[in-house]
Amino acid sequence: MQAADWYAAHGKMPRLYVPATFEPGGNVTLPDGPARHLTRVLRLGPGAPLVVFDGNGREAGVRLADVTRKQATVVVEAVWPGAGESPLAVHLGQAISKGERMDYAIQKAVELGVAAITPLYTRRGDVRLKGEREAKKLAHWQAVAASACEQCGRATLPPVHPPQTLEAWLNARDEPLRLMLHPATHSGLDAADAPAAAALLIGPEGGLAPDDVAAAEAAAFTPLTLGPRILRTETAPVAALTLLQYRFGDL
Structure with missing residues (x-):
């Protein structure tokens, strides 16, 4: 699955910076800031789709898998190269x-x-x-x-x-x-x-x-x-x- 397919399937969703390694099928524990934003501000629960990017040119389509008072974990479903970089x-x-x-x-x-x-x-x-x-x-x-x-x-x-x-x-x-x-x-x-x-x-x-x-x-x-x-x-x-x-x- 590519970026266009993920967005077409799930529509508008949160997009967050998560400095981690993304592998399809893998789990990623979100940093405190993004985790609080998703669970306390947006009030998202398990199964909610979102997009994360690693800051080094890769994006991933993920779903919230585990949400507690202390942390949030996502499961990576798809990974693709990011876009939007200028040639200059x-x-x-x-x-x-x-x-x-x-x-x-x-x-x-x-x-x-x-x-x-x-x-x-x-x-x-x-x-x-x-x-x-x-x-x-x-x-x-x-x-x-x-x-x-x-x-x-x-x-x-x-x-x-x-x-x-x-x-x-x-x-x-x-x-x-x-x-x-x-x-x-x-x-x-x-x-x-x-x-x-x-x-x-x-x-x-x-x-x-x-x-x-x-x-x-x-x-x-x-x-x-x-x-x-x-x-x-x-x-x-x-x-x-x-x-x-x-x-x-x-x-």
């Missing part, structure tokens, strides 16, 4: 913003097919995370990315890397197309051939500082302008990723 692998370097703005940027980037996200510390950024606070925030961002995958149908979970300085991120870039959101008189999308990978740099509120721009240009980043209006830091990746996916990807 974009690594987003996103300056860290406060609260829900960063969540929004990550959520929409995942929906638009981003391959990886690195939160960045920039000169004008006003968020600095350390120790346990950074670890908690990173876990939260990873959960935001997983939830976005559940919603948009992706079976591959793009990693949200630990925050790092802009300098460190720039030094690690080797993508053939490298773009930064910054005013310019030409288009950064003029490449004749579609690249396999791209890096996209989004600055904080107030934009990239001159030193940041100079460092990005030294790392072979080309300015990309998105018109005469100034976009918020959480809106900019949505617009830029849409253009990249339309120009070189699958939109």
